[in-house]
Amino acid sequence: MTEITDIMMTMEYGPAPDNADAAFAWLDAHGRTFGHFISGAWTQPAHLFATHNPATGEPLAEVSAGTPEDVDAAVAAARAAFPAWAALSGYKRARYLRALAKAVGKKARLFALLETLDNGRPITESLGGEIPSVVRYFDYFAGWAQLVGHAFPDRVAYGVCGQIIPWNFPTSMLAWKIAPALAAGNTVVLKPAELTPLTALLFAEICTEIGLPKGVINIVTGAGETGAALVAHDDVDKIAFTGSTEVGRDIRARTAGSGKGLSLELGGKSAFIVFEDADIDSAVDTLVESIFFDQGQICSASSRLLVHEAIANDFLARLKRRMNGLRVGDPMDASTDIGAMIAPSEVDRVSAMLDQGEAEGGRRYEAEIVLPNRGAFFKPTLVTDVAPTHTLVREEIFGPVLVAMSFRTPDEAVALANNTRYGLAANVWSENVNLVLDMAPKLKAGVVWINGSNMFDAAAGFGGYRESGFGRDGGRECLGGYLKPAFEQKLEKAPAVPAAPISSSGDVVKAVAAARKVSGWAGTSGAARAASLYRLGEGLEQRRAEFIGRLVSCGASPSEAEREVEATIERLFAFAGWADKNEGVVHDVPRRATVMAINEPIGVIGIAAPDEAPLLGAVSLLAPAIARGNTIVLIPSESNPAPMADFAQIVETAGLPGGVVNIVAGDSVALSEKLARHDGVDGLWFCGSAEAGAEMERLSIHNLKQVWTTRGLRFDWFDKPALEGDYFLLKATQVKNIWIPYGA
Ligand code: NAP
Ligand code: MG
Numbered sequence: 243m244t245e246i247t248d249i250m251m252t253m254e255y256g257p258a259p260d261n262a263d264a265a266f267a268w269l270d271a272h273g274r275t276f277g278h279f280i281s282g283a284w285t286q287p288a289h290l291f292a293t294h295n296p297a298t299g300e301p302l303a304e305v306s307a308g309t310p311e312d313v314d315a316a317v318a319a320a321r322a323a324f325p326a327w328a329a330l331s332g333y334k335r336a337r338y339l340r341a342l343a344k345a346v347g348k349k350a351r352l353f354a355l356l357e358t359l360d361n362g363r364p365i366t367e368s369l370g371g372e373i374p375s376v377v378r379y380f381d382y383f384a385g386w387a388q389l390v391g392h393a394f395p396d397r398v399a400y401g402v403c404g405q406i407i408p409w410n411f412p413t414s415m416l417a418w419k420i421a422p423a424l425a426a427g428n429t430v431v432l433k434p435a436e437l438t439p440l441t442a443l444l445f446a447e448i449c450t451e452i453g454l455p456k457g458v459i460n461i462v463t464g465a466g467e468t469g470a471a472l473v474a475h476d477d478v479d480k481i482a483f484t485g486s487t488e489v490g491r492d493i494r495a496r497t498a499g500s501g502k503g504l505s506l507e508l509g510g511k512s513a514f515i516v517f518e519d520a521d522i523d524s525a526v527d528t529l530v531e532s533i534f535f536d537q538g539q540i541c542s543a544s545s546r547l548l549v550h551e552a553i554a555n556d557f558l559a560r561l562k563r564r565m566n567g568l569r570v571g572d573p574m575d576a577s578t579d580i581g582a583m584i585a586p587s588e589v590d591r592v593s594a595m596l597d598q599g600e601a602e603g604g605r606r607y608e609a610e611i612v613l614p615n616r617g618a619f620f621k622p623t624l625v626t627d628v629a630p631t632h633t634l635v636r637e638e639i640f641g642p643v644l645v646a647m648s649f650r651t652p653d654e655a656v657a658l659a660n661n662t663r664y665g666l667a668a669n670v671w672s673e674n675v676n677l678v679l680d681m682a683p684k685l686k687a688g689v690v691w692i693n694g695s696n697m698f699d700a701a702a703g704f705g706g707y708r709e710s711g712f713g714r715d716g717g718r719e720c721l722g723g724y725l726k727p728a729f730e731q732k733l734e735k736a737p738a739v740p741a742a743p744i745s746s747s748g749d750v751v752k753a754v755a756a757a758r759k760v761s762g763w764a765g766t767s768g769a770a771r772a773a774s775l776y777r778l779g780e781g782l783e784q785r786r787a788e789f790i791g792r793l794v795s796c797g798a799s800p801s802e803a804e805r806e807v808e809a810t811i812e813r814l815f816a817f818a819g820w821a822d823k824n825e826g827v828v829h830d831v832p833r834r835a836t837v838m839a840i841n842e843p844i845g846v847i848g849i850a851a852p853d854e855a856p857l858l859g860a861v862s863l864l865a866p867a868i869a870r871g872n873t874i875v876l877i878p879s880e881s882n883p884a885p886m887a888d889f890a891q892i893v894e895t896a897g898l899p900g901g902v903v904n905i906v907a908g909d910s911v912a913l914s915e916k917l918a919r920h921d922g923v924d925g926l927w928f929c930g931s932a933e934a935g936a937e938m939e940r941l942s943i944h945n946l947k948q949v950w951t952t953r954g955l956r957f958d959w960f961d962k963p964a965l966e967g968d969y970f971l972l973k974a975t976q977v978k979n980i981w982i983p984y985g986a
Contacts, residue, residue, distance in 0.1 A: 255569070255577040260365045262574055265355035268444065274303040276439075278312050278463060279446035281319035282456025285312065291465075293439055296362040297573050297582040297617040305439045308464035313431070313471040316460035320402040320429040321477055323457030328399050328427040335387035339424060341452040343380035346373065346417075349448065353441055357413055358573045360440040362582030362618065363536060365574050375698065376417040378832075382700035383421035386721050390426055393718065396963075397725035399427035400503050401479035404472040406493075408485045409435035409584050410539045416442055418715040419482050420459060421700075426724035428480070429458045433472055436465040437584055470496070478502060480724070484541075487638075487664075487709050491943040499936020501953055505713025505723050506946070507541070507705050509638040510666030512687065513659035514544035514695065517652075518552050520671035524693070526560045529644070532669070532695035534568060534622045537583045538592075538642040541710075542667040544695050545639060547646040548658050554648040558626065565609040565622045572614065583618040583641065592620060592641030599625055599634035604645070630661050638664070652677065656684045663945070665707030669695045682980045683765070683840070688714070690980045697981045699831040703839060707976055708924075712948050717829060717839070719977050729964040736956035738931070739853050739881065747908025750848075750875060754922045757846040757873040760901040764843045764871040768822030771869055775821055777896035778865075779814035782807065785892070789857065789885065796856060796882040809960055810858045816966040817865035824870065824971050835983040841975045843871035844948060845924030848917030850910045852929035852952065855959040856882035857889065862959050863927055864903065866970035875904045875923070877914060883907035914938055921945040927973065928952070948973070 277285035290304040306312070327335070346353060353376070354368035363372070386393070403423045407415035412434055423430050434442035446461045462468060466489070473481055473493050480503030483493055487508040497504055514532065516525050532544035549557045573581030583589055600606055605627040613619040622642045628635050634645050649655040659668055668685040670678050670692050682690045688706045691697055698704060703714035714720045782789065786807050793803035829837035847867045851860035856879035867874050878886035886905055893903045906913060911934045917923050918941035928938045928951040935951030942949045950973050959965065 257572075258576040259572060260355070260574045260576060262355045262359055264352055265359055268352060268356070269303050272303070276303060276305045276443050276463065278306055278308060278316065279443070279449070279459075279461040280312070280316045281322070281460065282450060282454075285315075291436070293360055293437065294585075295359050296584050299586070299617060302359055303440065305443070305463045308433065308462035308468035308471070310471040312462050312464075313468060313475055316431040316462045317402055317404075317472075317475050317477050319457035319460050320431050323455055324401055324429045327429050327455060327458050332388040332391055335424065335427065336384045338452065338454055339380050339384035339387050339421060342448065342454070343377050343384060345448040345452050346380065346445070347377045349444070350374070350377070353413055353444060356440045356444055358581070360438045361409065361412060362573050362584060364578045364581045366576050366578070367535065372411060372414050375700075376413050379414070379417035379421045379700045383425040383721070386422070387425035390721065390725070394722065394725050396728050396967075397722070398728050398731070400724060400726055401428060402477060403428045403430045403480045403482055403724065404475065404478040405430055405432040405482045406469045406472065406485065407432065407434055409438040410536065410541070412438040413441040413445070415484055416445060418484070422720045423482070423724050424458065426721055428724055431460045431462060431472060431478070433462050433464060433469050436463075439463040473497060480504070482713070483507065484715075487711070487946070490711055491946065494943045494946065495940050498939035499932060499953075503723070503726065505705075506711035507713065507715055508709065508711035508946075509640075509664060510541045510543070510706065510710050511546060511636070511638050511662045511664045512542055512544050512667040512669065513546045513548050513685075514669040515655045515659060515671065515681070516547070516549045516553070516557060517672035517674070517677060518550045519673045521673065521693070522553065522557060522560065525671045526557065526564050528695045529561065530564050530568070533644045534565070534580055534642045537580060537620060539584060539640055540696065542689065542696055544669055545644060546635065546659075547644055548649050548655050549646065551648040551650050558624070558646060561624065562607060565624065566611060568609055568611060568622055570611055570613055570619055570621070580622065580642065583620050586618045588641065589618050589620055592639060592643060595634065595637070595639055595641075596623065596625070596643060599628070599632060602632045602634075604628045604632060604634055630658065636662065652681060656681065660686045663709040666710035667691065683842070683978070688976070688978060690978060692980065692982045694835070694981060694983050697833070697835060697983070699829070699833070699837070701831050702829045702837045702979050702981070703977050704979065709946050711946065712976075714977060718827075719839075722972070727964065727969060729961065733955035733957065736952070736954055747913055748906035750877075750906050750913045750916045751920065753875040753904035753906045754846060754848075754917070754920055756901040756904050757875050758922050760873050760899055763873055763899055763902050766871065768824070771871060772818045772821035774896055774898050775814050775818035775865060775868060778892055779811045779818065781892035781896050782811050782814065782889070785888075786811075789888065792885050792888055793857060796884065805960075806855055806858045810861045813858065813862055813966065814865055817869040820866070820971060821869040824968070824975070826977070829979070833983070834985045835981050838980045838982070839977050840980065841870065842978050844974060844976055845872060846875065846922060847872045847925040847927065847974065848875045848877075848914065848920075848923045850877045850914040850928045850930060851879055851886070852957065852959065853879045853881055854956075857885040858959045859929065860886050861889070862965050863970060867974045868898075868902065870971060870974035872925070872974055873902050875906060875917060877910050878905060878907055880910040915941060918942050918947070918949070919944065923947055925949070925973070929957075930954070
C-alpha cells in the first residue's frame with residue numbers, strides 16, 4: 243500500500259503553462275516592427291535588429307537601432323517639452339504619474355507576458371513581483387511630484403535626463419528611472435537594453451493613451467552605441483545609468499567636465515552572512531531565492547555566502563537539498579522557479595568563469611536537475627573550497643553561481659564581507675538583535691538586509707558604495723538626485739588666477755594613509771563631532787586678531803579680513819549645529835519591516851580649497867566633511883596657504899584625533915591629481931579651473947570616487963543660505979538603508 247509519505251516524496255507539479263497569446267497579438271498589431279517613440283509619435287522603423295525569447299531562441303520582434311540623429315531628435319523633443327512640464331503645477335504632474343500607474347496596472351498582464359517573453363524571467367515573478375512594483379513606483383512618485391516644492395524649496399529640475407537601463411529588470415528599471423525624473427519636473431530620453439526593449443515600447447504606447455504631453459518621455463531603442471550617443475549629447479543635463487561597473491566608468495570618463503548630473507547604479511558582489519543562531523531553513527530558502535531565482539542576474543544577488551564554521555556543513559547540506567528541488571525551465575510555466583538566462587552568450591560566459599574557478603581550486607556542485615534541451619538555461623551552482631583571492635570570489639558572475647566560505651568571529655565576517663571593490667548590498671542572518679545591529683553599520687554596502695534579502699520599495703533608497711556606484715534609486719534621496727540647487731544657476735565664471743610659483747609640494751600620499759588610519763571617527767556620535775567643531779570655532783575666536791593680521795598680510799583689507807574671520811567662526815558653529823542633527827529617517831514601506839536610512843560618511847575626502855577667501859573657503863568645505871564623520875586631506879589655497887597652516891594648530895588644540903584633518907600645501911592641481919588617482923580616497927572636492935576639474939573627474943574612474951568641482955565658477959563663500967545648509971553635507975554623506983523585517 244502506498245504511504246502518504248511516499249506520495250509526498252514523489253509528488254511532482256504538473257505543468258501549468260500560461261498563455262502568451264495576448265502578448266503575441268500586441269506584437270502582431272505592431273507588425274512585429276518598431277520605431278522609436280519621439281515627441282509622442284513613432285518614427286519610421288530603421289536599422290532593424292531582432293529581440294529574442296531567450297527560453298526558445300525565437301525572434302519576437304524587430305526594433306530600431308537608434309542613431310546619433312535619432313538621439314538628437316529625442317533630446318530636442320525632451321528639451322522642447324521641458325519648460326511647460328517643469329512649469330506645470332506639482333498637482334498636475336502628480337495626476338499624470340498616477341495615470342501612468344493606473345495604466346500599467348490595467349495592462350499588468352500584458353506587461354508581464356512581454357517581460358517574460360523578452361527576458362526569460364518566470365511569469366509568476368513578472369506578474370506577482372515586478373509589474374506590481376512598477377505600479378507602486380509611479381504611485382509613490384506621484385506623491386512627490388506634488389510635494390517636491392515643499393520638500394526641496396531651493397532646488398530646480400535638471401532639464402533633460404538621459405536614462406540608460408540594463409536587461410535584467412527591464413520594466414522596473416524603467417520605472418525606477420522615469421518616475422522620479424518626471425516627479426522632479428524633468429523630461430526624459432530613455433534607452434532600454436538592446437536585449438529587452440519590448441516593455442519600454444508598450445510603456446511608450448500608454449504615454450499616448452493617458453495623454454502625456456508629447457516629448458516628456460521619449461524612448462530610443464538600440465545597443466551600447468545608442469547609449470553612448472545619449473551620454474555624449476551636449477543638451478542632456480543629467481545621465482542616470484544602471485548597468486555594469488565597466489560601462490559606468492566609461493560614462494564617468496565621458497561626462498567629465500560636462501557639468502552633467504550623474505548617477506551610477508552598478509554591479510555588486512553581495513555577502514550573505516549566516517551566524518550560528520540564525521533561522522537556518524529561512525536563511526537557506528531566502529539565499530536560494532536571492533542568488534538563483536533570477537538566474538543570478540540581479541545586481542544585488544547574494545553571490546557570496548559567509549557561514550559560521552560551526553554550522554557550515556549542515557547549512558551546505560540543506561542548501562544542496564533545496565537546490566536539487568528547484569525547477570528550471572519554461573518561464574511561461576507557473577510552476578517554474580528559474581527561467582532562462584538572458585542569452586546563450588551569457589551561458590557561455592558564466593561557464594567559462596566556472597571553468598576558471600575550478601582551475602583555481604574551487605569545487606563545483608551543480609543542482610541535480612535536468613535542464614530543458616534548448617534555450618539559455620543553466621544549472622544552479624555552488625562553489626566551495628574558495629579563497630578570497632579566487633576570481634569567483636572577487637568578480638561579479640551575474641549568473642546562478644554561489645560561492646561559499648566560512649568564518650569564525652563577527653569581525654572575520656565583516657572583514658570578508660568588505661573584502662571587495664563593490665558595495666551594493668549585504669545580508670545578515672542572526673536571531674540576536676545586538677549582533678545584527680552591531681554588524682549593519684560595519685558593512686560597506688548601500689543596503690543591508692537583516693534576516694531577509696532583495697527587499698525593495700519605492701520609498702526606500704537603493705544604491706551602492708564604492709565601485710557599485712553613487713546616487714540612489716527610490717525614496718527621497720533619489721528625488722533629490724533629479725534636482726539641483728537653484729543658486730548654482732546664478733554662478734559666474736571665476737576670473738583666471740595666475741598660478742603661483744610653487745617651490746615644493748607636501749606628501750599627499752602620506753596624508754591619505756594618515757586619514758585612512760583614523761579609527762572610530764566615523765563611529766563617533768554627532769554630539770562628539772559637534773563638540774569638536776564648536777572647539778574649532780572657539781579656538782579661532784580666541785585667535786581672531788592674529789588671523790585677521792594673517793589675512794591682511796595675504797592682501798585683504800582689515801575690514802575684509804575681519805569679515806572673513808567672523809564668517810568662518812560662524813560657519814564652524816553652523817556645522818557644529820548640523821553635526822548631531824543631520825539624522826537619518828525611518829521609511830514607511832508597505833510590509834512588515836522597518837527601514838532605517840542612516841547617514842554615513844563617504845570616508846576619506848580630498849579637498850582642494852579655493853584660492854579666494856583662503857580661510858573661509860577651506861573651512862566651508864572642511865566643516866561639513868568633519869560634521870559627517872569623514873577624514874580629510876586638505877590642500878589649502880595655492881597662493882595663500884598660510885591661514886590654513888595656522889588653522890592646523892587650532893585643529894591640534896581642539897583635540898580632534900590625529901589624522902582626521904591633514905593639511906598639505908603645494909601645487910593644488912598636481913596634488914589633486916594624485917588624490918583623484920588614489921584608491922584610498924573616496925571623494926574629491928576640487929576648486930579650480932573647469933579644465934582641471936574635468937581632469938579630476940576623468941582620473942577618478944578607477945575606484946569611482948565621488949567628485950565635485952566648482953567647474954571654474956566663482957562661489958560666494960559668504961553666501962550663508964547656499965552654503966550653510968545641506969549643499970556640502972549631502973556630498974559628505976552616503977545613505978545606508980537597513981531593512982529589518984519583524985513579526986512573530
Ligand atoms: P551594461 O552592459 O553595462 O549595459 C547597461 C546599459 O548600458 C544597456 O542599455 C547597454 O546597452 C548600455 N550601454 C552599453 N555600453 C554603453 C556605453 N558605452 N555608453 C552608454 N550606454 C551603454 O550592463 P548589462 O550587462 O546590461 O547589465 C548587467 C549589469 O548591470 C551588472 O553588472 C549588474 O550588476 C548591473 N545592474 C546594476 C543594478 C543596480 O541598481 N545597481 C541593477 C541592475 C543591474 P546594450 O543593452 O545595448 O548593451
Ligand atoms: Mg530579448
